[in-house]
Amino acid sequence: MEITVARYAGFCPGVKRAIKIAEGVLDDASGKVYTLGPIIHNPQVVRELQERGLEILPDDLDELQDYYLGGCNVVIRSHGIPPKLTEFLLDRGVKVVDATCPTVKKAQRAAMRLVGEGYKLFIIGNADHPEVKAILGHINGEAVVIREPHELKEWWEERARRVRKVGVIAQTTVDLFMFRSLVDGLINEVPELIREVLEIKIINTLCRNTLARQTEALQLALSSDYVMVLGGRNSSNTEFLRKICETTGTPTTKIETAGELDVSLLEGVENLAILGGASTPKFIVEEVRRKILA
């Protein structure tokens, strides 16, 4: 069997940076070191950092009220956090170390600019994802988060007042298909919008590393007869990779660790592609590759 490991399998620059920052704080800081929620969506890496002393707090303001945080360090993960949460931490005497990915910060700034300039903002993405929650926190929740074109239509029909300016950004890790179908949906699902809206401004906030990873995933899925996607169960970018590969019709399986690998699925496979999400460490990719070859 020929195995091709994707060039983009493994940590993205934002995850690498966040982990390096967290490791630096663990090495140098006095006092406890926390993150709000797991630093990345990969339990194996999180466990390693926990063994070095990193502790996880809830990422919800209400839940944090019960914790004594004086003198501790909080590393902000790559998804970012809402400003209210930062203020809360600083008020409690926490040393805040910001590891928000610069690409995510750009999306936050784009949202603030559009809302500040009076655009009705749509965010393409998942409202429950921490990155989207953080973006919403920067604009006092003044945006509509959409995942499906029909949600645009529903919002449009229920809206309270006229809309003259529409702004669009996306969660940095959504896939290109979703981005395109939602942007198309603005016109195709809501043709009335063209009669009413004078200006539509789309800011491309998609992460270039994610786009390259997705493009490579599509190419590999088309040229392989089986795809193995590796990544954390709650990693949305890994899930997007799985969906992209499935659209090609090539059998695709997503697993988190080598322990979950069912080698019998690969019987008769001649060309296997192994992909990894932005928070999948290289060692897991290597373990899976070795187990297949064993």
Ligand code: SF4
């Ligand atoms: S996937 Fe892109 S936006 Fe997200 S942390 Fe990585 S580099 Fe940053």
